[in-house]
Amino acid sequence: MPVSSYLLPSAMVWDAFELQERAYFPDGTEVRPIAEPPVLPKAPAGLRLRGVEKAFGDNRVLRGIDLDVPAGQFVAIVGKSGCGKSTLLRLLVGLDEPTGGEIDFIDDGGDRVAPDARIVFQEPRLLPWFSVADNVAVGLGDGVPKAFARREAELVLDEVQLSEKAREWPAKLSGGQRQRVALARALVSRPGLLALDEPLGALDALTRISMQQLLTRVWRELGFTAVLVTHDVTEAVHLADRVIVLDEGEVKLDLAVPRPHPRHHGDPELALLEGQLLAAILGES
Amino acid sequence: MTTIDTFSEGRKLRRATSGTPRTLTEGTLTEDKPQDWQQASQNPPKGAADGAQAKGGKPAGLHTISRGAWLPYLVPVGLVLVWQILSSTGLISDRIMPSPVAVLAAFWERLLSGELGRDVAVSGARALSGLLIGGSIGFLLGIANGVSKLSEQLTDTTLQMLRTIPHLAMIPLVILWFGIGEEAKLFLTSLGVLFPIYLNTYHGVKNVDRDLVEMGRIYGMSNWSLFRKVIFPGALPSIFVGLRYALGIMWLTLIVSEAIAANSGIGYMANTAREFMMTDVVVLALVIYAVLGKLADVVARALERWALSWNAAYQA
Ligand SMILES: Nc1ncnc2c1ncn2[C@@H]1O[C@H](COP(=O)(O)OP(=O)(O)O)[C@@H](O)[C@H]1O
Ligand SMILES: [Mg+2]
Numbered sequence: 090m091p092v093s094s095y096l097l098p099s100a101m102v103w104d105a106f107e108l109q110e111r112a113y114f115p116d117g118t119e120v121r122p123i124a125e126p127p128v129l130p131k132a133p134a135g136l137r138l139r140g141v142e143k144a145f146g147d148n149r150v151l152r153g154i155d156l157d158v159p160a161g162q163f164v165a166i167v168g169k170s171g172c173g174k175s176t177l178l179r180l181l182v183g184l185d186e187p188t189g190g191e192i193d194f195i196d197d198g199g200d201r202v203a204p205d206a207r208i209v210f211q212e213p214r215l216l217p218w219f220s221v222a223d224n225v226a227v228g229l230g231d232g233v234p235k236a237f238a239r240r241e242a243e244l245v246l247d248e249v250q251l252s253e254k255a256r257e258w259p260a261k262l263s264g265g266q267r268q269r270v271a272l273a274r275a276l277v278s279r280p281g282l283l284a285l286d287e288p289l290g291a292l293d294a295l296t297r298i299s300m301q302q303l304l305t306r307v308w309r310e311l312g313f314t315a316v317l318v319t320h321d322v323t324e325a326v327h328l329a330d331r332v333i334v335l336d337e338g339e340v341k342l343d344l345a346v347p348r349p350h351p352r353h354h355g356d357p358e359l360a361l362l363e364g365q366l367l368a369a370i371l372g373e374s
Numbered sequence: 375m376t377t378i379d380t381f382s383e384g385r386k387l388r389r390a391t392s393g394t395p396r397t398l399t400e401g402t403l404t405e406d407k408p409q410d411w412q413q414a415s416q417n418p419p420k421g422a423a424d425g426a427q428a429k430g431g432k433p434a435g436l437h438t439i440s441r442g443a444w445l446p447y448l449v450p451v452g453l454v455l456v457w458q459i460l461s462s463t464g465l466i467s468d469r470i471m472p473s474p475v476a477v478l479a480a481f482w483e484r485l486l487s488g489e490l491g492r493d494v495a496v497s498g499a500r501a502l503s504g505l506l507i508g509g510s511i512g513f514l515l516g517i518a519n520g521v522s523k524l525s526e527q528l529t530d531t532t533l534q535m536l537r538t539i540p541h542l543a544m545i546p547l548v549i550l551w552f553g554i555g556e557e558a559k560l561f562l563t564s565l566g567v568l569f570p571i572y573l574n575t576y577h578g579v580k581n582v583d584r585d586l587v588e589m590g591r592i593y594g595m596s597n598w599s600l601f602r603k604v605i606f607p608g609a610l611p612s613i614f615v616g617l618r619y620a621l622g623i624m625w626l627t628l629i630v631s632e633a634i635a636a637n638s639g640i641g642y643m644a645n646t647a648r649e650f651m652m653t654d655v656v657v658l659a660l661v662i663y664a665v666l667g668k669l670a671d672v673v674a675r676a677l678e679r680w681a682l683s684w685n686a687a688y689q690a
Contacts, residue, residue: 260685
């Protein structure tokens, strides 16, 4: 699908946001409306956590987490700073080992499958000496034939609407574009689960909204399981099927968000859920 | 990011001040960042044209171009001219300082006879083999100590201690060990270039972004691939700093060791000329050392620009 790169007057950009049908990144890239037919499908991997603990010395960061995430679900994790969100994500993607409990990847039927996860951090962590396409190809791992890597990178760059930047150095991209490259790199191997650790935390408000729409669209098109850590409850209720509040290393609240996509920013039901979440995070009952 | 911003700042600044005298603009840029200055001096026509437009297309723009081009050479050319005049009028004796024309004549004569080519080739080969040997050892040690804790604990302290010995102070010992042959020159040059390359490679590897290394691990890079795709490119800017520093030491060491004893090369040429009081050839040797040193730096810079083209600071 060709990526259009209109340059619209800013008033029209705002109109586009209002309509929620299509939106534009501040750099002028159009955000495609959510597409129905999924491209590049892949079996998602769910999660089963039983009594997961993680301690750093005496510091018990996670204190027995039980959690079932069905394959294909979009889960958001919110909580105060330092409550262990990043620690949990690092365990999920195998960057650290839990000090107790079990983490299993499961398929639709609940049977165990091989771990199959990728992670996107707040910083894009791109290799500045590789072109955008080569950075994406890093996601395929070592020893992949060049032609195959190039084709796959192009496909997934189109998915995040950056095809025209494939040959650029990362230094030439905006913050939002770099984060989209990081997303493409994480997705190029079609992981069953994608962990995102405050991926939009460093972006400005406008870019963040466009990125949220892009994330939703990519998630719906590719059908992976998504675990998003965010400090922004509005973001959580707009993107996720379900929001989990972590507190003192335990699940304090597990809240379903039964609203269809695309979600609108003025939706009163979402505002209600947001209030509930904030109350739980801030410790009011 | 910061660098890019500095760049555009620089450009804006240039444009904004293009109406005012050009020297001011250049001065401002030079103080900030050398690469900004390069940028400015590489396309003076652009800045100058802007200036011309700002003044309504007056021919002043043309005037600015030519002045920017010749002004830096005014002083050196003037000095050579004064030198030539002083020599021709006999105010400076030939035995103290030959005239520029005499140096040029000596150059021409030796070039035609083939002696010069041979001497330059010999000296160049000495310099390069010293750089290759010392540089490789320094590079390998730098990489090893940067990536391996064991290697670092084993050798870093020793190297840091050895580094404090001025390598030229070892000349008496080196002569005892190797005599005054090629080995002595090779040893000294290698030793001289080893440390700057070692230190900067080590420092470069140590300062590679930890997050990038973790990213590489997450995506299942093998050690070799991690080195090739993340660590080496990450350390490269620092390695180039080491290389350019080493080139300076390389020539210096070669000049000193050729002055002590040699039966070929530029140092030999200068020494023989001294015995016959041929000051023109002695000065010619100085000029050739200077040109070779400059040439090596130009090549290293070009290599750097090419290898680091991803880095905004090196983009043309
Ligand atoms: N590698 C580590 N070593 C020691 N303590 C750690 C480490 N990583 C995280 N912690 C501690 O775990 C706690 C939770 O950190 P983190 O998961 O990063 O919180 P957040 O919810 O803000 O992402 C903090 O108290 C932090 O100090
Ligand atoms: Mg965190």
